[in-house]
Amino acid sequence: MSEERRRELGASDAPVEDELKESFDATVNEGAERLQRTLRAVVVTGLFGGFEIGLGIMAYLAVLHETGNELLAGLAFGVGLVALLLAHSELFTENFLMPVAAVVAKEGSIAQLAKLWGGTLVANLVGGWIFVWIVMQAFPQWSATVSDAAHHYVDPPFSLQTVALAVLGGSTITLMSRMQQGTTNDVAKIVATMIGGFLLAGLGLFHSILDSLLIFAAIHSGADVGYGQWLGFFGYTLLFNMLGGLVLVTLLRLVRTKELIQQRREEAPADPDAARGR
Numbered sequence: 001m002s003e004e005r006r007r008e009l010g011a012s013d014a015p016v017e018d019e020l021k022e023s024f025d026a027t028v029n030e031g032a033e034r035l036q037r038t039l040r041a042v043v044v045t046g047l048f049g050g051f052e053i054g055l056g057i058m059a060y061l062a063v064l065h066e067t068g069n070e071l072l073a074g075l076a077f078g079v080g081l082v083a084l085l086l087a088h089s090e091l092f093t094e095n096f097l098m099p100v101a102a103v104v105a106k107e108g109s110i111a112q113l114a115k116l117w118g119g120t121l122v123a124n125l126v127g128g129w130i131f132v133w134i135v136m137q138a139f140p141q142w143s144a145t146v147s148d149a150a151h152h153y154v155d156p157p158f159s160l161q162t163v164a165l166a167v168l169g170g171s172t173i174t175l176m177s178r179m180q181q182g183t184t185n186d187v188a189k190i191v192a193t194m195i196g197g198f199l200l201a202g203l204g205l206f207h208s209i210l211d212s213l214l215i216f217a218a219i220h221s222g223a224d225v226g227y228g229q230w231l232g233f234f235g236y237t238l239l240f241n242m243l244g245g246l247v248l249v250t251l252l253r254l255v256r257t258k259e260l261i262q263q264r265r266e267e268a269p270a271d272p273d274a275a276r277g278r
């Protein structure tokens with residue numbers, strides 16, 4: 001089918017389906033908005049993101065403590081991701097698709113991406129550390145439950161299995177962000193968010209922020225887990241989360257929309273800082 005014929009089939013003149021173009025535009029616009037945030041805004045939204053993921057941890061531990069069922073607890077964890085979505089806060093691993101697409105489309109810079117990633121990552125960890133400390137002071141009866149959960153992540157040796165779990169963790173959260181951008185229906189966004197939370201927590205995938213908060217909660221409770229063990233887990237999990245999100249989801253989406261990327265690059269202002277005013 002010729003490009004001209006493809007264009008005749010849709011309402012727009014883009015060489016791809018109209019729905020894909022709308023989703024691409026929403027992805028790039030959202031990514032450009034995030035890249036334009038000041039460092040103060042990045043840190044504040046990241047702190048709130050840590051608090052809201054902590055809310056999901058609280059729901060996860062409550063259900064796991066009462067039922068011992070990890071799948072039900074994983075479903076409960078989705079509460080935190082829904083709070084993140086509705087409050088427009090920031091989770092580090094959500095930033096593997098939208099801001100990268102904006103940078104590739106020349107609507108942001110590598111320096112802005114580094115600021116967003118670095119600021120959000122540190123703020124998520126700090127905010128989450130504070131929130132789970134409060135949770136464990138409020139619910140000390142969860143100490144055994146959170147200790148078992150933390151050992152699930154810090155005990156396994158580095159192996160192909162742990163790498164695969166981290167790759168799946170990164171790709172799952174990035175795909176969740178992609179699904180959210182693929183619809184304007186709030187109910188559909190919440191459903192996609194709950195699915196992402198269920199898969200991440202219910203299946204025990206390795207996620208650098210979510211699982212760090214569980215480990216922090218165990219440390220706060222006095223479990224036999226230390227920050228050295230957390231750091232060993234965090235280092236490789238962060239790397240392979242990024243690999244999963246950037247390669248398995250983001251790169252493939254960019255290849256799929258290469259014509260649209262080229263159009264945006266041609267239309268983009270010479271100064272990426274001016275992109276927000278397009």
